[in-house]
Amino acid sequence: MATGAAGGGSASMDTYREARNWLLMPAWVTLAILVLVPVAMMLIYSFLTKEFRGGVIWEFSLAAYDQFFLDRGLFGDEPARIEWTYITIFWRSIWQAATATVLSLAIGFPTAYFIATRPARMRPIWVFLVTIPYWVNLLIRTVSMKFLLRDQGTLNDFLIAMGLIDTPLVIVNTNIGVQIGLFYSYLPFMVLPIYAAVERYNFTLSEAAADLYASRTTTLTRVILPAVKPGVLAGCILVFVPSLGSFLAPDLLGGARNFMIGSLIEEQFKGNAGNWPFGAAASMILLTLVLMLLLLFARQQVKAGKTAG
Amino acid sequence: MSDNERIAVDVRDVVKRYDDFTALRSISLSIADNEYFTLLGPSGCGKTTLLRMIAGFEHVTEGTISLFGDDLENLPPNKRPVNTVFQNYALFPHMTVLENVAFGVEMNGESKTIARQRAGEMLELVQLSQFLARKPNQLSGGQQQRVALARALAPRPKVLLLDEPLSALDLKLRKAMQLELKHLQRETGITFIFVTHDQEEALTMSDRLAVMSAGEIQQLGAPTDIYERPHNMFVADFIGETNLLEVSVDRIAGGRAVCHLRGGHEVICPAVDGIGPGSKVHMSIRPERLWMSKSPEESLSFCGCVKENIFVGTDITTLVVLDDGPDFIVRTSNSDRGNRRLFESGSEVVVNMEPGAARLLAD
Numbered sequence A: 001m002a003t004g005a006a007g008g009g010s011a012s013m014d015t016y017r018e019a020r021n022w023l024l025m026p027a028w029v030t031l032a033i034l035v036l037v038p039v040a041m042m043l044i045y046s047f048l049t050k051e052f053r054g055g056v057i058w059e060f061s062l063a064a065y066d067q068f069f070l071d072r073g074l075f076g077d078e079p080a081r082i083e084w085t086y087i088t089i090f091w092r093s094i095w096q097a098a099t100a101t102v103l104s105l106a107i108g109f110p111t112a113y114f115i116a117t118r119p120a121r122m123r124p125i126w127v128f129l130v131t132i133p134y135w136v137n138l139l140i141r142t143v144s145m146k147f148l149l150r151d152q153g154t155l156n157d158f159l160i161a162m163g164l165i166d167t168p169l170v171i172v173n174t175n176i177g178v179q180i181g182l183f184y185s186y187l188p189f190m191v192l193p194i195y196a197a198v199e200r201y202n203f204t205l206s207e208a209a210a211d212l213y214a215s216r217t218t219t220l221t222r223v224i225l226p227a228v229k230p231g232v233l234a235g236c237i238l239v240f241v242p243s244l245g246s247f248l249a250p251d252l253l254g255g256a257r258n259f260m261i262g263s264l265i266e267e268q269f270k271g272n273a274g275n276w277p278f279g280a281a282a283s284m285i286l287l288t289l290v291l292m293l294l295l296l297f298a299r300q301q302v303k304a305g306k307t308a309g
Numbered sequence B: 001m002s003d004n005e006r007i008a009v010d011v012r013d014v015v016k017r018y019d020d021f022t023a024l025r026s027i028s029l030s031i032a033d034n035e036y037f038t039l040l041g042p043s044g045c046g047k048t049t050l051l052r053m054i055a056g057f058e059h060v061t062e063g064t065i066s067l068f069g070d071d072l073e074n075l076p077p078n079k080r081p082v083n084t085v086f087q088n089y090a091l092f093p094h095m096t097v098l099e100n101v102a103f104g105v106e107m108n109g110e111s112k113t114i115a116r117q118r119a120g121e122m123l124e125l126v127q128l129s130q131f132l133a134r135k136p137n138q139l140s141g142g143q144q145q146r147v148a149l150a151r152a153l154a155p156r157p158k159v160l161l162l163d164e165p166l167s168a169l170d171l172k173l174r175k176a177m178q179l180e181l182k183h184l185q186r187e188t189g190i191t192f193i194f195v196t197h198d199q200e201e202a203l204t205m206s207d208r209l210a211v212m213s214a215g216e217i218q219q220l221g222a223p224t225d226i227y228e229r230p231h232n233m234f235v236a237d238f239i240g241e242t243n244l245l246e247v248s249v250d251r252i253a254g255g256r257a258v259c260h261l262r263g264g265h266e267v268i269c270p271a272v273d274g275i276g277p278g279s280k281v282h283m284s285i286r287p288e289r290l291w292m293s294k295s296p297e298e299s300l301s302f303c304g305c306v307k308e309n310i311f312v313g314t315d316i317t318t319l320v321v322l323d324d325g326p327d328f329i330v331r332t333s334n335s336d337r338g339n340r341r342l343f344e345s346g347s348e349v350v351v352n353m354e355p356g357a358a359r360l361l362a363d
Helices: A002-015 A017-046 A063-069 A084-116 A123-135 A138-149 A154-161 A175-200 A204-211 A216-245 A248-254 A261-268 A276-308 B047-055 B097-107 B112-125 B141-153 B171-188 B199-205 B223-228 B233-238
Strands: A048-050 A056-060 B007-018 B021-032 B036-040 B062-067 B082-085 B159-163 B191-196 B208-213 B216-221 B243-253 B256-261 B266-270 B280-285 B290-293 B301-311 B315-322 B327-333 B348-353 B358-361
Touching: A017 A048, A017 A276, A048 A063, A048 A276, A063 A084, A063 A276, A084 A123, A084 A175, A084 A216, A084 A261, A084 A276, A123 A175, A138 A154, A138 A175, A138 A248, A175 A216, A175 A248, A204 A216, A204 B082, A204 B097, A216 A261, A216 A276, A248 A261, A261 A276, B007 B047, B007 B191, B021 B047, B021 B062, B021 B191, B021 B216, B036 B047, B036 B199, B047 B082, B047 B159, B047 B191, B082 B141, B097 B112, B097 B141, B112 B141, B141 B171, B171 B191, B171 B199, B191 B199, B199 B223, B208 B223, B208 B233, B216 B223, B216 B233, B233 B243, B233 B280, B233 B358, B243 B358, B256 B358, B266 B358, B290 B327, B301 B327, B315 B348
Parallel strands: B036 B191, B036 B208, B082 B159, B159 B191
Antiparallel strands: A048 A056, B007 B021, B007 B062, B208 B216, B243 B256, B243 B280, B256 B266, B280 B358, B290 B348, B301 B315, B301 B348, B315 B327
16 A cells, blocks of 8 residues: 555656646745744854843854853852753653643543544544634633632532542642643644544454454553554654643643743743843754654654564 | 254344344354354345354344353353454554464463464465565455464364455455365364355355345255255345246145246146145246257247347356246356257247256245
8 A cells, every 4th residue: 555655646746747846835935934944043043142131142152052051150150060950940841741741641542532433423523522622722721720720729629529638639830730731731632643543443453352362451452552553652742742842831830840941931032031042042952852852753653664564 | 964963153043133223033043063154145134243243243132142052141252262254354454474363372371482383383274484474464365364364263263253254355366265265174173154145155165054134044054955945035046046937836736836837837846835726936947957959858848039148158148038928047058068059049949947947935
């Protein structure tokens, strides 16, 4: 099947070889304006000198990266040591994003599986229901989440009224608050690709596994999951990457102690206190990190593809 | 099937209902150990539903299915010592051929080493040893079919269920696989329950078969029984080609029924229970039991005119319009001997019928 598709592709390429470059122009121009130019600007800004009221002075400087990685004391005259503050923030962000991704997967996979196994005419309705909350602005949803989760919020009132707890659970301003916020923000990005994969899954394979004495759990781990793996990985990337750079959920649900990269970068560009080159440098480091992760993933996919032929 | 043989699968008064649709209405049949049994019928007749109930994929609404005397009740499929060859093979795409075949053995509680060893043996049996490291999508349809077969046989099932496994193969490969399946069944001694809508396949391979239609068994018996002595219109029409003629039964004497065709011809054929004098029923005459000639050669013959000769390779099918009655299909083998009995279209001919070729059918 793969060779057939490739053959078809090359045939059409031959037919349109002349026109291809022109036809692709709009796409290239859009990509250049929306992706390449901003990234290039960020890259350049990260190597410039900061202006104290925000903005930059056009003078080459490594100060931003220096500030990120090295600690030279309060007055900058001590021997350089590794600066842990920002690396810790990065590490915390990765941890928060990863937890949110795992949480999304745990809830998203059964949801997607449930939707994909409904009768064909019901599936669009379920997908629609999953996406409805996401028509509301992310900020409003995150603020609402705070109202739900805070000490005197609906969740705690409910749990206390039910007699399950005596004192309110502290969720807001903790790591868990951020994780729940991120999980809720990006859950559909987990559900939808997995749904698409499970819908394409041939359920006769599950029957075959059961016929060959596999239990339900074994069928899930040895047959269903490998078959829908591309969808699961896509969902994980789509949740992990935006979670990593997110600042709404950490700001509103995490408080000052649970600072994440997104908030760090955001602050550098806000008001007069900002440091544009430093914000740009942090963005570039984040971008590099994400690209490296994606490259690793892509290479692994290619390897898996090769063995699958 | 004699009584002293062990019964592998016993289906008793099984009913399958989906909401307001009845897929199977009270099916009963016994399949002997070592038997090659076929469920034959058009699509939608319930044959696959019955197979899926034996496999455990469908719940039984009423009745019981037992395997070597043990009631299967509604045991899940992974607890039943039966394996299935699926219509579209359902090979695990992410596993190699060897892993596919070893899967069932491993799940059955054997170690990985033993499972792989057994899988290797099975692949040798289906002559695919050189492909064990490949993925299913790197194999041809016929090879995938053999992998599916090896996978289902590897855990040594007591009964093998085959759900139209050959339907996706081209004719030549299908014929080869039919023989291979038959040999495999003899070698392994496993009971095969085979589902197909292809009557030729069913006749070729089965020890016995059940012809099904509309959720009921129409007739159960050996291939020759079913072909030569169809019980009713459906079976006669579904199995092979036949001439179905309206007849009225005049009288019955000494196990013989004297009937009249529409044109007044008298035909004598074996009496059938439930068809008494005065009934208007159908009669089946197989086209290969008829032959054409210039003048009558048999006591029972009809005059007519050749309308068309249709060449079908091994045979030539001739459509004859009788002077005073229905149309006949006559089959002549494509051989020197047969060709002497062929006539140009438009020729006046006599159609002769072998004595005993006619069978009365219940509706």
